[in-house]
Amino acid sequence: MNQDTSPQALREAIRRGDFTGNTSGYSAGFVQCNLTILPADWASDFLRFCQANPKPCPLVGMSTSPGDTALPPLGSIDIRTDVPSYRVFRDGEFTEEVNDITALWRDDLVVFALGCSFSFEEALLADGLDVRNVSEGVNVPMYRTNIECTPAGPFKGNMVVSMRPFKAADAIRAVQICTRFPSVHGAPIHLGDPGLIGIEDINQPDYGDPVTLADDELPVFWACGVTPQVALEAAKPPFAITHSPGHMLVTDLRNSQLAVL
Template sequence: MPQLLSPAQLRQRIRSGLYTGHTSGLAQGYVQCNLTILPADWAGDFLRFCQLNPRPCPLIAMANSPGDISLPSLGDIDIRSDVSSYRIFRHGQLEDEVADIRSLWRDDLVTFALGCSFSFEEALLADGLDVRNVSEGVNVPMYRSNIPCQSAGDFAGNMVVSMRPFKAADAIRAIQICTRFPSVHGAPIHFGDPRIIGIKDLEQPDYGDPVSIKQEEVPVFWACGVTPQVALEKARPPFAITHSPGCMLVTDLRNSQLAIM
């Protein structure tokens, strides 16, 4: 069962093509990362974009040099094969989704690993809260919002947000818990009426899957690491690679190492 695998074991199964699904709920206790890979001459502006927008783009690690396929601080990783699904962008347009990028790798590519909300979900579950995408076994719903990011060079656009529904008291508890995890998006950025942040229909997420919302619950929204994909559409670099939404880089870094006690 994938749920019982260590991060290294799960990456090995992904690397060998034996696992191709989303990673929500897997390798519990360990940090999962969003992924952005860019040519070196675009990397500086993207790094600045992350620094200016730490809520949706919390930088966990980046490659030591262009062409480096490893991220030693996160484990024994081959970034070309250790994510279950990659998105390929050319000039800001999504061109393809693939399970392996070894044939596409270039010596000028720079890898960025960004914090993911799957890390704080574990803390919510440990407190007894129902994280709906986990309990329903689906990918978390994600939406394009009207919340603007700060621009850096050609990188710009609005924030993508993820949503989890809670009763009001549980929403307050979720805010308290997630405030301890600024490296993986931190506290929610909005709860309540989704129209205020530009979301018209919660049943139609832009990424991921819809989840059930009970009558007494309110939607709670967090900044989301799919935001760089919107920024790529705006910046239109000639070539870029990201993870597919929900298909994260599973690392050997423990969630507890990111928590502020």
């Protein structure tokens, strides 16, 4: 498996259990998605939460009806097996991590696929920028912040962000590039002092792995699709499933299809 592996081949390897790692840098050119799965009677409120918070929760696709395990516009997908790692929540509490949710599947579940920052990393790399989590071969660092999301029904909470360090000129270029990709979080929401958005220790991410931050670099923060996991903690639905941070649904949709020219 590498950056040239097709999305279908990568999903088939995931389905067989041959690939369980984070998906950053794989299947270059194709949209990767965060995942939230909820019972149908919670789905309308979560949809409104996504619509009210498009930066952290940009909706790329969703089930056509409860119980559907396929997402036809995004590829030949079985949502029960085609994500490398899933998180299971019960009453808002994270209870377990699994590589297959077939045994947990229910006929009332609705799938939401949300845009992921891994998709715009390709555009940053193509411009010659060093995407640190890719060059260091680790999962991107993610942090809880003090930035409040707009509530919708029981769903509320503070935004989660992902961070990539850049020198000042490269940070400006990253803003310019990512502005073209609003469906995968768009431009950064903060540059510089992490304390201003409630991050106490940049070397201790809440999710993912720390990366090297040089003295002449700025931490650059993007809204992150792990934010729904914080909203699940607040809403406390009886049952929910998400992707594990960094372990995305890789689709057949091309990043270029989401770009705003």
